Amino acid sequence: MSTTGDDGVGPDVTTLERTLKLVGDRWSILIIRAALRGIRRFDDFADDLGIARPILTKRLQRLVDGGVMAKEPYQQHPLRHEYRLTPAGVALSPALVALIRWGEHHLADGDSEIVLVHAPCGTELEQGFWCRHCATTFGPGAIRARTDS
Protein backbone atom coordinates (compact mmCIF):
# COMPACT_ATOMS: atom_id res chain seq x y z
CA MET A 1 0.00 0.00 0.00
CA SER A 2 1.12 3.50 -0.74
CA THR A 3 1.34 5.19 2.67
CA THR A 4 1.59 8.52 0.98
CA GLY A 5 2.57 11.15 3.43
CA ASP A 6 3.68 13.67 0.85
CA ASP A 7 1.83 16.83 0.16
CA GLY A 8 3.54 17.70 -3.06
CA VAL A 9 2.78 16.00 -6.31
CA GLY A 10 0.61 13.31 -4.89
CA PRO A 11 0.61 10.21 -7.04
CA ASP A 12 -2.98 9.22 -6.50
CA VAL A 13 -4.17 12.13 -4.44
CA THR A 14 -7.47 13.11 -5.86
CA THR A 15 -8.29 16.62 -6.86
CA LEU A 16 -10.96 16.57 -4.20
CA GLU A 17 -8.31 15.98 -1.61
CA ARG A 18 -6.34 18.94 -2.85
CA THR A 19 -9.48 21.02 -2.82
CA LEU A 20 -10.13 20.06 0.76
CA LYS A 21 -6.55 20.76 1.68
CA LEU A 22 -7.10 24.26 0.39
CA VAL A 23 -10.55 25.20 1.61
CA GLY A 24 -11.62 22.26 3.72
CA ASP A 25 -11.25 23.77 7.12
CA ARG A 26 -13.32 25.87 9.37
CA TRP A 27 -11.67 29.21 8.75
CA SER A 28 -11.04 29.19 5.04
CA ILE A 29 -14.67 28.83 4.20
CA LEU A 30 -15.62 31.45 6.73
CA ILE A 31 -13.05 33.78 5.19
CA ILE A 32 -14.46 33.17 1.75
CA ARG A 33 -17.93 33.87 2.99
CA ALA A 34 -16.76 37.10 4.56
CA ALA A 35 -15.04 38.03 1.31
CA LEU A 36 -18.25 37.39 -0.58
CA ARG A 37 -19.90 39.84 1.77
CA GLY A 38 -17.41 42.46 0.69
CA ILE A 39 -14.77 42.28 3.38
CA ARG A 40 -11.32 43.05 2.04
CA ARG A 41 -8.94 44.17 4.74
CA PHE A 42 -6.90 42.11 7.14
CA ASP A 43 -8.27 43.73 10.25
CA ASP A 44 -11.82 43.59 9.02
CA PHE A 45 -11.49 39.86 8.50
CA ALA A 46 -9.97 39.45 11.94
CA ASP A 47 -12.69 41.53 13.50
CA ASP A 48 -15.56 39.96 11.62
CA LEU A 49 -14.50 36.38 12.17
CA GLY A 50 -12.94 36.56 15.59
CA ILE A 51 -9.98 34.64 14.24
CA ALA A 52 -6.51 34.94 15.72
CA ARG A 53 -4.22 37.03 13.56
CA PRO A 54 -1.54 34.43 12.93
CA ILE A 55 -4.08 31.96 11.67
CA LEU A 56 -5.69 34.58 9.48
CA THR A 57 -2.28 35.31 8.01
CA LYS A 58 -1.71 31.67 7.21
CA ARG A 59 -5.20 31.12 5.81
CA LEU A 60 -4.99 34.17 3.58
CA GLN A 61 -1.62 33.08 2.30
CA ARG A 62 -2.86 29.62 1.58
CA LEU A 63 -5.85 31.00 -0.25
CA VAL A 64 -3.66 33.37 -2.23
CA ASP A 65 -1.31 30.51 -3.10
CA GLY A 66 -4.26 28.43 -4.14
CA GLY A 67 -5.56 31.12 -6.44
CA VAL A 68 -8.73 31.69 -4.48
CA MET A 69 -7.85 35.17 -3.33
CA ALA A 70 -5.52 37.87 -4.56
CA LYS A 71 -3.52 40.31 -2.47
CA GLU A 72 -3.34 43.73 -4.01
CA PRO A 73 -2.11 47.06 -2.76
CA TYR A 74 -4.87 49.60 -2.54
CA GLN A 75 -2.67 52.50 -1.56
CA GLN A 76 1.02 53.23 -1.74
CA HIS A 77 1.98 55.76 0.83
CA PRO A 78 1.51 53.62 3.82
CA LEU A 79 1.57 50.50 1.70
CA ARG A 80 -1.65 48.67 2.40
CA HIS A 81 -3.06 45.58 0.82
CA GLU A 82 -6.45 44.17 0.41
CA TYR A 83 -7.51 40.61 -0.20
CA ARG A 84 -10.20 39.97 -2.69
CA LEU A 85 -11.62 36.88 -4.26
CA THR A 86 -10.40 35.91 -7.67
CA PRO A 87 -12.94 34.57 -10.18
CA ALA A 88 -11.95 31.11 -8.99
CA GLY A 89 -12.81 32.19 -5.48
CA VAL A 90 -16.18 33.50 -6.52
CA ALA A 91 -16.72 30.19 -8.29
CA LEU A 92 -16.66 28.51 -4.91
CA SER A 93 -19.95 30.09 -4.00
CA PRO A 94 -22.09 27.16 -5.15
CA ALA A 95 -20.22 24.94 -2.74
CA LEU A 96 -20.53 27.51 0.00
CA VAL A 97 -24.20 28.00 -0.63
CA ALA A 98 -24.77 24.28 -0.67
CA LEU A 99 -23.10 23.94 2.70
CA ILE A 100 -25.01 26.85 4.20
CA ARG A 101 -28.28 25.52 2.90
CA TRP A 102 -27.56 22.04 4.14
CA GLY A 103 -26.70 23.34 7.58
CA GLU A 104 -29.81 25.46 7.77
CA HIS A 105 -31.98 22.55 6.74
CA HIS A 106 -30.41 19.78 8.74
CA LEU A 107 -28.59 21.40 11.62
CA ALA A 108 -30.92 24.27 12.34
CA ASP A 109 -31.28 25.07 16.00
CA GLY A 110 -34.81 26.24 15.36
CA ASP A 111 -33.64 29.55 16.65
CA SER A 112 -33.06 31.47 13.49
CA GLU A 113 -33.34 29.67 10.25
CA ILE A 114 -31.81 31.44 7.33
CA VAL A 115 -33.33 30.84 3.95
CA LEU A 116 -31.50 31.79 0.82
CA VAL A 117 -33.77 33.31 -1.77
CA HIS A 118 -33.62 34.61 -5.31
CA ALA A 119 -33.28 38.32 -4.70
CA PRO A 120 -35.55 39.60 -7.49
CA CYS A 121 -38.57 37.52 -6.50
CA GLY A 122 -37.92 36.27 -2.97
CA THR A 123 -38.46 32.62 -3.82
CA GLU A 124 -36.30 30.15 -1.98
CA LEU A 125 -33.59 29.01 -4.30
CA GLU A 126 -33.08 25.45 -5.35
CA GLN A 127 -29.83 23.85 -6.12
CA GLY A 128 -30.51 20.62 -7.87
CA PHE A 129 -28.20 19.98 -10.74
CA TRP A 130 -29.17 21.48 -14.02
CA CYS A 131 -28.80 19.99 -17.48
CA ARG A 132 -28.86 22.64 -20.15
CA HIS A 133 -29.43 20.08 -22.87
CA CYS A 134 -32.43 18.41 -21.26
CA ALA A 135 -33.57 21.63 -19.58
CA THR A 136 -34.17 19.80 -16.36
CA THR A 137 -32.97 19.58 -12.82
CA PHE A 138 -31.98 16.24 -11.42
CA GLY A 139 -30.62 14.64 -8.29
CA PRO A 140 -27.32 13.04 -7.42
CA GLY A 141 -28.43 9.69 -8.76
CA ALA A 142 -28.27 10.93 -12.33
CA ILE A 143 -24.70 12.08 -12.17
CA ARG A 144 -21.94 10.21 -13.91
CA ALA A 145 -18.27 11.10 -14.01
CA ARG A 146 -16.49 11.27 -17.32
CA THR A 147 -12.71 11.32 -17.40
CA ASP A 148 -11.16 13.60 -19.97
CA SER A 149 -7.52 12.63 -20.10
Add this chain to the structure above:
Amino acid sequence: MSTTGDDGVGPDVTTLERTLKLVGDRWSILIIRAALRGIRRFDDFADDLGIARPILTKRLQRLVDGGVMAKEPYQQHPLRHEYRLTPAGVALSPALVALIRWGEHHLADGDSEIVLVHAPCGTELEQGFWCRHCATTFGPGAIRARTDS
Protein backbone atom coordinates in the same frame (compact mmCIF):
# COMPACT_ATOMS: atom_id res chain seq x y z
CA MET B 1 -28.81 14.25 26.30
CA SER B 2 -30.60 11.95 23.99
CA THR B 3 -30.20 14.18 21.00
CA THR B 4 -27.08 15.25 19.20
CA GLY B 5 -23.93 15.15 21.19
CA ASP B 6 -23.33 18.86 20.87
CA ASP B 7 -20.75 20.12 23.20
CA GLY B 8 -22.68 23.22 24.08
CA VAL B 9 -19.64 25.43 23.95
CA GLY B 10 -20.87 27.57 21.09
CA PRO B 11 -21.72 31.09 22.19
CA ASP B 12 -23.46 32.13 19.01
CA VAL B 13 -21.76 29.92 16.56
CA THR B 14 -23.36 30.14 13.18
CA THR B 15 -24.97 27.15 11.61
CA LEU B 16 -22.28 27.22 8.97
CA GLU B 17 -19.67 26.83 11.64
CA ARG B 18 -21.48 23.84 13.05
CA THR B 19 -21.75 22.39 9.58
CA LEU B 20 -18.04 22.79 9.08
CA LYS B 21 -17.32 21.31 12.46
CA LEU B 22 -19.21 18.27 11.31
CA VAL B 23 -18.13 17.74 7.74
CA GLY B 24 -15.51 20.40 7.15
CA ASP B 25 -12.45 18.24 7.22
CA ARG B 26 -10.53 16.15 4.82
CA TRP B 27 -11.78 12.75 5.88
CA SER B 28 -15.44 13.34 6.54
CA ILE B 29 -16.10 14.50 3.02
CA LEU B 30 -14.07 11.64 1.61
CA ILE B 31 -16.07 9.23 3.75
CA ILE B 32 -19.31 10.70 2.49
CA ARG B 33 -18.14 10.40 -1.07
CA ALA B 34 -17.22 6.78 -0.48
CA ALA B 35 -20.60 6.19 1.08
CA LEU B 36 -22.28 7.72 -1.95
CA ARG B 37 -20.38 5.20 -4.02
CA GLY B 38 -21.98 2.45 -2.00
CA ILE B 39 -19.37 1.63 0.59
CA ARG B 40 -20.89 0.55 3.85
CA ARG B 41 -18.53 -1.47 6.01
CA PHE B 42 -15.86 -0.28 8.34
CA ASP B 43 -13.05 -2.14 6.68
CA ASP B 44 -14.14 -1.18 3.22
CA PHE B 45 -13.97 2.46 4.19
CA ALA B 46 -10.57 1.96 5.71
CA ASP B 47 -9.35 0.14 2.66
CA ASP B 48 -10.86 2.49 0.12
CA LEU B 49 -9.68 5.67 1.78
CA GLY B 50 -6.39 4.58 3.24
CA ILE B 51 -7.44 6.10 6.53
CA ALA B 52 -6.16 4.83 9.84
CA ARG B 53 -8.75 2.85 11.75
CA PRO B 54 -8.94 5.06 14.86
CA ILE B 55 -9.57 8.14 12.78
CA LEU B 56 -12.19 6.34 10.79
CA THR B 57 -13.86 5.33 14.03
CA LYS B 58 -13.93 8.91 15.23
CA ARG B 59 -15.13 10.33 11.93
CA LEU B 60 -17.89 7.77 11.64
CA GLN B 61 -19.01 8.46 15.17
CA ARG B 62 -19.08 12.17 14.53
CA LEU B 63 -21.07 11.67 11.37
CA VAL B 64 -23.49 9.37 13.17
CA ASP B 65 -23.88 11.90 15.96
CA GLY B 66 -24.47 14.61 13.43
CA GLY B 67 -27.18 12.64 11.71
CA VAL B 68 -25.30 12.27 8.46
CA MET B 69 -24.82 8.55 8.73
CA ALA B 70 -26.55 5.76 10.58
CA LYS B 71 -24.98 2.70 12.13
CA GLU B 72 -27.06 -0.39 11.79
CA PRO B 73 -26.39 -4.03 12.47
CA TYR B 74 -26.55 -6.13 9.35
CA GLN B 75 -26.07 -9.44 11.09
CA GLN B 76 -26.37 -10.67 14.62
CA HIS B 77 -24.28 -13.70 15.18
CA PRO B 78 -20.98 -12.09 14.97
CA LEU B 79 -22.56 -8.69 15.51
CA ARG B 80 -21.58 -6.56 12.56
CA HIS B 81 -22.61 -3.06 11.66
CA GLU B 82 -22.77 -1.08 8.51
CA TYR B 83 -22.72 2.64 8.10
CA ARG B 84 -24.99 4.18 5.59
CA LEU B 85 -25.94 7.71 4.71
CA THR B 86 -29.15 9.07 6.10
CA PRO B 87 -31.30 11.25 3.86
CA ALA B 88 -29.55 14.21 5.43
CA GLY B 89 -26.27 12.69 4.36
CA VAL B 90 -27.44 12.20 0.82
CA ALA B 91 -28.58 15.81 0.88
CA LEU B 92 -24.97 16.82 1.22
CA SER B 93 -24.27 15.73 -2.31
CA PRO B 94 -24.81 19.14 -3.90
CA ALA B 95 -22.11 20.52 -1.67
CA LEU B 96 -19.88 17.60 -2.44
CA VAL B 97 -20.47 17.90 -6.14
CA ALA B 98 -19.82 21.61 -6.03
CA LEU B 99 -16.50 21.00 -4.35
CA ILE B 100 -15.50 18.28 -6.77
CA ARG B 101 -16.44 20.41 -9.73
CA TRP B 102 -14.62 23.41 -8.41
CA GLY B 103 -11.49 21.38 -7.82
CA GLU B 104 -11.59 19.86 -11.26
CA HIS B 105 -12.03 23.25 -12.87
CA HIS B 106 -9.61 25.29 -10.85
CA LEU B 107 -7.12 22.90 -9.35
CA ALA B 108 -6.85 20.39 -12.15
CA ASP B 109 -3.38 19.07 -12.72
CA GLY B 110 -4.14 18.71 -16.42
CA ASP B 111 -3.52 15.06 -15.93
CA SER B 112 -6.97 13.66 -15.64
CA GLU B 113 -9.83 16.06 -15.55
CA ILE B 114 -13.05 14.58 -14.36
CA VAL B 115 -16.21 16.09 -15.70
CA LEU B 116 -19.52 15.41 -14.06
CA VAL B 117 -22.27 14.86 -16.56
CA HIS B 118 -25.99 14.26 -16.63
CA ALA B 119 -26.10 10.48 -17.00
CA PRO B 120 -29.00 10.22 -19.48
CA CYS B 121 -27.55 12.59 -22.05
CA GLY B 122 -23.89 13.01 -21.18
CA THR B 123 -24.01 16.79 -21.04
CA GLU B 124 -21.81 18.42 -18.44
CA LEU B 125 -23.97 19.42 -15.56
CA GLU B 126 -24.36 22.97 -14.40
CA GLN B 127 -24.93 24.05 -10.89
CA GLY B 128 -26.04 27.60 -10.94
CA PHE B 129 -28.85 28.34 -8.55
CA TRP B 130 -32.30 27.73 -9.80
CA CYS B 131 -35.41 29.76 -9.14
CA ARG B 132 -38.54 27.74 -9.71
CA HIS B 133 -40.70 30.81 -9.78
CA CYS B 134 -38.71 32.70 -12.39
CA ALA B 135 -37.63 29.49 -14.13
CA THR B 136 -34.10 30.74 -14.39
CA THR B 137 -30.64 30.05 -13.18
CA PHE B 138 -28.68 32.83 -11.59
CA GLY B 139 -25.35 33.53 -9.95
CA PRO B 140 -24.33 34.28 -6.40
CA GLY B 141 -24.97 37.97 -6.88
CA ALA B 142 -28.71 37.42 -6.94
CA ILE B 143 -28.89 35.62 -3.63
CA ARG B 144 -30.33 37.22 -0.58
CA ALA B 145 -30.69 35.70 2.85
CA ARG B 146 -34.01 35.83 4.59
CA THR B 147 -34.18 35.12 8.30
CA ASP B 148 -37.18 33.15 9.43
CA SER B 149 -37.21 33.51 13.18
Add this chain to the structure above:
DNA sequence: TGACTGGGTTCTGTTTTGGTACTCACTGCG
Protein backbone atom coordinates in the same frame (compact mmCIF):
# COMPACT_ATOMS: atom_id res chain seq x y z
C1' DT C 1 9.03 63.62 18.49
C1' DG C 2 5.91 60.54 20.08
C1' DA C 3 1.52 58.21 19.80
C1' DC C 4 -1.26 55.60 16.73
C1' DT C 5 -2.79 52.42 13.02
C1' DG C 6 -2.73 48.67 9.67
C1' DG C 7 -0.66 44.53 8.91
C1' DG C 8 1.63 41.44 10.17
C1' DT C 9 5.58 37.88 12.76
C1' DT C 10 7.50 35.27 16.93
C1' DC C 11 6.99 32.60 20.63
C1' DT C 12 4.58 30.00 23.60
C1' DG C 13 1.04 26.34 25.19
C1' DT C 14 -2.98 23.30 24.05
C1' DT C 15 -5.91 20.56 20.99
C1' DT C 16 -6.40 17.70 17.22
C1' DT C 17 -4.55 14.49 14.08
C1' DG C 18 -2.80 10.20 12.47
C1' DG C 19 -0.43 5.87 13.34
C1' DT C 20 1.19 1.47 15.46
C1' DA C 21 0.01 -1.87 18.36
C1' DC C 22 -3.15 -4.18 21.01
C1' DT C 23 -7.81 -6.03 22.44
C1' DC C 24 -12.23 -8.30 22.15
C1' DA C 25 -15.90 -11.17 20.41
C1' DC C 26 -16.97 -14.41 17.44
C1' DT C 27 -16.38 -18.19 13.80
C1' DG C 28 -14.63 -22.12 11.30
C1' DC C 29 -11.36 -25.79 11.27
C1' DG C 30 -8.93 -29.74 12.48
Add this chain to the structure above:
DNA sequence: CGCAGTGAGTACCAAAACAGAACCCAGTCA
Protein backbone atom coordinates in the same frame (compact mmCIF):
# COMPACT_ATOMS: atom_id res chain seq x y z
C1' DC D 1 -11.05 -28.19 22.59
C1' DG D 2 -7.63 -24.99 21.18
C1' DC D 3 -6.07 -21.96 17.52
C1' DA D 4 -5.78 -19.00 13.59
C1' DG D 5 -8.61 -15.49 11.23
C1' DT D 6 -11.66 -11.48 10.79
C1' DG D 7 -14.37 -7.37 11.76
C1' DA D 8 -14.49 -3.56 14.69
C1' DG D 9 -12.69 -1.08 17.59
C1' DT D 10 -9.33 1.08 21.93
C1' DA D 11 -4.99 2.74 24.20
C1' DC D 12 -1.36 5.20 23.81
C1' DC D 13 2.14 8.26 21.61
C1' DA D 14 4.42 11.44 18.39
C1' DA D 15 3.72 15.13 15.31
C1' DA D 16 1.21 18.62 13.33
C1' DA D 17 -2.14 22.32 13.48
C1' DC D 18 -4.32 25.73 16.18
C1' DA D 19 -4.94 29.64 19.23
C1' DG D 20 -3.49 33.47 21.78
C1' DA D 21 -0.47 37.09 23.82
C1' DA D 22 3.03 39.86 22.94
C1' DC D 23 5.98 42.09 19.94
C1' DC D 24 7.53 44.50 15.54
C1' DC D 25 7.72 47.76 11.72
C1' DA D 26 6.59 51.40 8.41
C1' DG D 27 4.32 55.33 7.81
C1' DT D 28 1.20 59.16 9.18
C1' DC D 29 -0.79 62.65 12.17
C1' DA D 30 -0.58 66.11 15.71
